Amino acid sequence: xxxLTQSPDFQSVTPKxxxxxxxxxxxxxxxxxxxxxxxxxxxxxxxxxxxxxxxxGVPSRFSGSGSGTDFTLTINSLEAEDAATYxxxxxxxxxxxxxxxxxxxxx
Amino acid sequence: EMQLLESGGGLVQPGxxxxxxxxxxxxxxSSYAMSWVRQAPGKGLDWVSAISASGTSxxxxxxxxxxxxxxxxxxxxxxxxxxxxxxxxxxxxxYCAKVAVAGTRNDALDIWGQGTMVTVSS
Numbered sequence: 001x002x003x004l005t006q007s008p009d010f011q012s013v014t015p016k017x018x019x020x021x022x023x024x025x026x027x028x029x030x031x032x033x034x035x036x037x038x039x040x041x042x043x044x045x046x047x048x049x050x051x052x053x054x055x056x057g058v059p060s061r062f063s064g065s066g067s068g069t070d071f072t073l074t075i076n077s078l079e080a081e082d083a084a085t086y087x088x089x090x091x092x093x094x095x096x097x098x099x100x101x102x103x104x105x106x107x
Numbered sequence: 108e109m110q111l112l113e114s115g116g117g118l119v120q121p122g123x124x125x126x127x128x129x130x131x132x133x134x135x136x137s138s139y140a141m142s143w144v145r146q147a148p149g150k151g152l153d154w155v156s157a158i159s160a161s162g163t164s165x166x167x168x169x170x171x172x173x174x175x176x177x178x179x180x181x182x183x184x185x186x187x188x189x190x191x192x193x194x195x196x197x198x199x200x201x202y203c204a205k206v207a208v209a210g211t212r213n214d215a216l217d218i219w220g221q222g223t224m225v226t227v228s229s
Contacts, residue, residue, distance in 0.1 A: 001169070034215040036152075043202060043222060044144075044152065049215035087152050091213040094157065094166040096142070101151040 002026055004088050006099035014107045019075040021102045023088035028068045032092035035064055035073045039084045048073065080106050109133035109218045111203050116223030123193050127223055129186040129203030137181035140212040143188050145199035146222070153199070156188060157212045164212060193227045200224050
């Protein structure tokens with residue numbers, strides 16, 4: 001099973017700041033890494049697929065990068081509505097797995 | 108609009124069973140692999156199982172293998188998971204989710220239901 005480790009676990013950020021969340025895989029997964037946003041009491045929402053592919057309807061301030069074992073989700077110019085927990089997910093091999101999540105709080 | 112609607116959750120005793128359903132609408136259900144993902148209260152996302160579009164290829168997390176059974180009825184646009192030998196640690200909100208691209212199980216999950224809660228307690 002591929003283990004995904006996110007860092008940090010928690011981040012408190014001021015609006016308009018840049019946020020960077022990393023996800024490290026226990027073995028190479030190519031670009032089969034996806035990012036989700038989950039707000040309190042809501043279902044997860046797909047933000048980025050295959051490491052860097054944008055999703056229709058997702059604000060352009062969200063971007064992703066990386067390949068192999070190291071991946072990054074970047075939120076440029078954080079907005080209040082971005083307060084949420086962010087998860088990475090690998091679909092390279094079964095069983096699929098998720099990272100433990102990174103909670104982003106707005107100061 | 109693509110939608111997924113889970114049902115069937117509830118309170119069950121340890122060792123008991125439950126069947127969850129996920130009704131799909133707004134897309135060609137029979138073309139897409141589907142997954143179940145769960146989330147224990149206050150915890151992160153936990154991948155449970157996936158089934159191919161035809162239903163012939165199935166995978167499970169080690170934590171549920173031998174106890175959970177995923178299935179689908181493409182004529183009814185419905186995904187199922189039979190939960191058996193339930194344990195306290197299976198207590199969670201269970202989501203069904205659709206893969207983004209037809210024809211593969213190994214893909215991002217682009218549509219999620221609202222979840223159905225399963226509580227295992229005596």
